[in-house]
Amino acid sequence: MRPRSLDEMVGQQRLLAPGSALRRAVASGRLHSMILWGPPGCGKTTLALLxxxxxxxEFRAISAVLSGLPDVRKVLAEADARFQAGHRTxxxxxxxxxxxKVQQDAFLPHIEKGSxxxxxxxxxxxxxxxxxxLLSxxxxxxxxxxxADDIVAALKAALADTERGLGGRGLAVxxxxLGMIARAADGDVRRALTLLEIAAELAEGEGGTVTPATLEQVLADRTRRFDKGGEQFYDQISALHKSVRSSNPDAALYWLARMLDGGCDPAYLAxxxxRMAxxxxxxxxxxxxxxxxxxWETFDRLGSPEGDLALAQLTIYLASTAKSNAGYMAWNKARADVREHGTQxxxxxxRNAPTRLMKELGYGERYQYDHDAEGGVALDQTGFPDAMGEREYYRPVERGMEIRLKEKLDALRAARxxxxxGRG
Structure with missing residues (x-):
């Protein structure tokens, strides 16, 4: 059922809409080298064939999973010979x-000369x-x-096509x-057609009708798209983190469920x-x-699925409670000063003065014991190296418990x- 023309393609309306730059280029045959980036089953191979x-x-295909540099060189040599004879590849x-990188670089001169x-x-x-x-x-x-709607259209085409599809079998769906199959395919047309084919094989023993019971067997072990090491992984953890930061517990819970459902390691999520906390x-x-x-400890003890609820409740709480990155920002400022000012x-x-010599050298001299000072703080005593002077890293926000910390520190800083x- 692979489309044999642009009109048979389903989905990709933005990229292949009538009048779009890529559609005009493909239809006219005046094409450029390209990278097709998209999820499985969205039509990348089909578009290359078209x-x-x-x-x-001439169409030649290699897989980076199965091919090495010798295979690449062989295909490129064949394309060069074809180019010399006036044919494109x-x-x-x-x-x-x-x-x-070395394998990718092998394509560069051949792309440039047009072979x-x-x-x-x-x-x-x-x-x-x-x-x-290569990107340039x-x-x-x-x-x-x-x-899902476009996938349903592809499924109906497969049911009606007697040459390449399931037409002529008298199937009733x-x-x-069909909508259930399309949603279970999760954006992958190839997967949807495979599910339909399995359902059709099961239905042949049931009078040619695909029933809900038949489909339940077919869809029992379906999973959503999730790449544990790829961009989808990092996009989803980013969505979870930003939903927590935005105080949106519902969205945060959705992304947590998505990642657990996709097989993400719960320890990573914990x-x-x-870190968000x-x-x-x-x-x-x-x-x-x-x-x-x-x-985290609860999940370690219970495992999944019972421990999932502990992570879910934590997610809800983190998203719902007051937020402040003041401590995080203060830590970054302190580290930056350490890098800039060196070993002050x-x-x-x-300084500590455990020996007589150290005391004679002035270690600990003029230190004021804060508990003996009025209010419990020696206000005219610095805690920074002399060459740096006082610094202010931590600036509490007026949210949650930091409101009280802000009030106290504002007063102390003003008094200092x-x-x-007064000392000056």
Missing amino acids: VAEYAEA VLFVDEVHRFN ILFVGATTENPSFELNSA RCRVHVLEAVD DDDL RRLT VEDVGLADPRALQMAIEA PVPMHL EEARR
Whole structure:
């Protein structure tokens, strides 16, 4: 059922709409080397085949998973010979992101002289996975997951097609059931057609009718798209973190469920949620960190699925409670000063003086014991190296428990400043 023309393509309306730049280029045969970036089953291979068809060029395909540099060189040599004879070659490289830099560089001179029309397919972000030299010679086209309505159209076409599809078998499938298959395919047309084919085989023993019971067997073990090491992984953890930061517990819970459903390691999620408790909630609600550690320990003891609820409750709490990144920002400022100012000597009054010699050298001299000072704080005593002077890293926000910390520190800082002016 692979489309044999642009009109048979389903989905990708933005990229292949009538009058679009890519559609005009493909239809006219005046094409450029390109990278097709999109999820599985969205039409990357089909589009590459159509590029060769419309360009009246020879189609050659290699997979970066199965091919090495000798295979690449052989295909390129054949394309060069074809080019010398006046014929074009569309070289389709599936999973191109799996080639290393040396393998990717092998294509460059052939793209430049025009002996190949390079079409690379990838499910990963080309900016991260492909070298800049290859990217500069190709145009990147972003393909999207095919929506359920378009997948239903592809399924109906397969049911009606007697030459390539399931037409002629007398199959009966309700539109509602086709919709279930389309949603279960999760944007992957190839997967949807496979599910329909399995359902058709089961239905042959049931009078040719695909029933809800039949479909339940077919869809029992379906899973959603999730790449544990790819861009989808990082996009989803980013969505979870930003939903927590935005105080949106419903969205945060959705992304947590998506990642657990996709097979993400719960220990990784527990670690990231703990980081959110420190980075984004911080001292606005110090209970959040303790709750994160307890949720992590609870999951370690219970495992999945019982322990999933502990992570879910933690997610809800982190998203719902007061937020402050003041501690996080203060830590970054302190680290920046350490890098900038180097190894500054500890002020004499702050040094430890366990021996007579150290006392004679002035270690600990003029140190004021804060508990003996009025209010419990020695206001005219600095805690920084002499060459740096006082610094202000931590600036509490007026949210949650930091409101009280802000009130106290504002008063102390003002009093210290007044004491320093009085001393000067």
